[in-house]
Amino acid sequence: MKLYIDWNVLNGIKNGRFQEFEEIIRQSEKFVIVYSTSHISDIASSYSDEKENPNIQSDLEFLAEITDCMCVFNNGKDIVLQQNEPFHIFENEIESKNLTEDFSFNNIFSVLDDNGENAEMIAPLKTMMQSFPLDNIFKEAFENPQSAEIMDSMFPGLKDNPTFEGLFNAMGKMLENLNEKEGYKDLKTPFKHLNVNQGKLTNPNNNPFDVLNDAYKKLGIKESPLQKDYYEKGKNAPIWFDDITSAYISLDMHGFHSDEVKVTETKKKTFKNTTQDSFHTAFASTCDFYITNDKKNYQKAKAIFKDKNIFTHVLKADEFINFYKENLEKVDFIASWNKFEQIAKSGKFYDISDKNNPDDLNQVHFSTFNYFGYFNRIYLFNSDEDKNSISFMFGKELPTNCLGVFYKEIKEMVKIIVDYLGTDSNDKGYFDESEIDENNHWNGRIWDFEKIQYRLVQDKRYFQFYYELNINNQNN
Incomplete structure (x- = not known):
């Protein structure tokens, strides 16, 4: 599971807060923690040429340690994920800052x-x-x-x-x-003429984009500014990245949980904070979870992900703890299998079969529980050749803008299965990276028993676990 955690939470961990949360995310066999160039911008915001910066070195060291230098960033064309030293990115950030000043x-x-x-x-x-x-x-x-x-x-x-x-x-x-100043206030001013009802806009039952579009229609503006492209999207980043950042800033400018704009001797809250939060939100869509305790960022990210059907959980730190305890903590084979049997008996599956083939069985169950610490979908189907052959397939809904799956993410899942089923039919036990071929492919595992078969396979960037049985054999 990939976690994208905002700097306020990470900085809190560094300073001794969020202890229970830290204990959970420090399980390297379960979680990959990712940072981005926006984390570096957050750290660099306190940098000054005119005074010492004692915290920055320790901040960068902490970021490198807790993320294992796993960085997601924009290379000018694509969003990529790879190991990158925070110190190098920080140096580039300072050079860029000096130019734009x-x-x-x-x-x-x-x-x-x-x-x-x-x-x-x-x-x-x-x-x-x-x-x-x-x-x-x-x-x-x-x-x-x-x-x-x-x-x-x-x-x-x-x-x-x-x-x-x-x-x-x-x-x-x-x-x-x-x-650097409070100019963002002036930029927001014209949008106040919309006179949008704040209660209606921020009501969790409403889609804020729909509320704002309706407000523009009442003013006789058929094409809402929310629907316009003011720059060529996809030129310096993927279109999906620009879509998220543009939507984020639009929501903020139109008054949806807007950021405070204030500059004092000790604190600076400007447009740059909002743009960096928009980048955080876009980068986070490459991961399974986005954890932020910034209330306004939390609300905007949730609204955008819901509107754009982005499959990334937006949670506060305490919400993640609860999610973990309910869906990720007890995921050994027996706990996972007991949960699976409950679902199988309940019949809570959605039919996705071809209506023109009544003999076909094709159903799916959506879950927040992660079976074997990884899977959150269960598919039920029969074979085209043998209608008495029934298969259950455990799958995973990947993050919408997923940049790839690490074998590290399935290592613990393989261990859970091997600990219960034993070595596979080829006498292989725990996962070893030497099993990956030169094409980055993994042959998976098969466990053959008298009447059933378990298969763990890789299909491109997806991993699936099959439980296959023959109805006739089961009745004998």
Whole structure:
């Protein structure tokens, strides 16, 4: 099971809180804890060139230790999961931070010609771009009463200097206002004119996206801004990643459990916090669980995952403890098999068979309990060749944006089965990574008995456990 845990909870563990939660997640045979570049941004937010940063080194060391350096990140095209040292990512974060702190037309060209060797080539380009006019779309947006207020908030000064120089400088001011000051408040202001009933918007029985779309329709706006793409999705990240982050920021801007915007000498809550939380939420969709104690992040993540049918559990730390005790703690073979027999006798299966073939049996049971510490689906079907042959297949609904399954995740599950059934028909016992071939394929296991057969197989990135029996043999 992959866990994505927000930094507030991880930092709490580091400082001696969440002890019961820590004891559970520290079971490396059961859980893989993943961090992302957004965790590094959270840690780097307290960094300063002007003072010592004693906590950052220990924060990075703790993050590396508890996650075994397993990092999910955006490489500019795809979201990938691999081992990566937090220290290296932190260094890149600081370099990027230094560049964006003075994002202006002159500074960009200073970076392009850092050593002064390309001055003759860069100077004419700089002169040309200084006065090069922008597309009319910007002019029209400033002249349109419906968008002028937002444009002034987003691009301060651009209206008076509609050139590439003006655009770079406006973007620099916008980034400073949003990420370092309280400019996000101004960006939210126009959306207050919707006059959305907050009780209706935050009612857990309502879909907040539907509530907001209805509010726009009442204003005569047929195409809600929630449904528009303001940038080319999929250009610098997978479309699914952009969809989640865009939905997250839209909910926050429209008042759904909005983040506080406040900058003081001791605390800085700006747009950057919201964007990083949107990234956390998107990264978390690659894992089985997203654990966050941030109440507003929790609500937005749950709403988005529900709306987009994303199969990742969003839980607070104490909720995860309860989930674990009910569905993951007692998963030995006997406990799992007893639970399975209860379900089999109850008949709580959904029919998914082909209606044109009445002899076919094809049903599924959905579960929150994880059989053998892994499976959460049970399929019941018969053979096309022999209708008296019945199979139960234990399967797993993977996270919606799963980036792959680690053999480490099934190692404990194999142990549970071997401890009860013994070595398989080929006299193999506990799982060993040497069983994986050069194509990253695993042949699985078979246990043959007189009237029944158990099979543990790999099908691409899925793992399944079959319990097969013949009805006629069972009646003999």
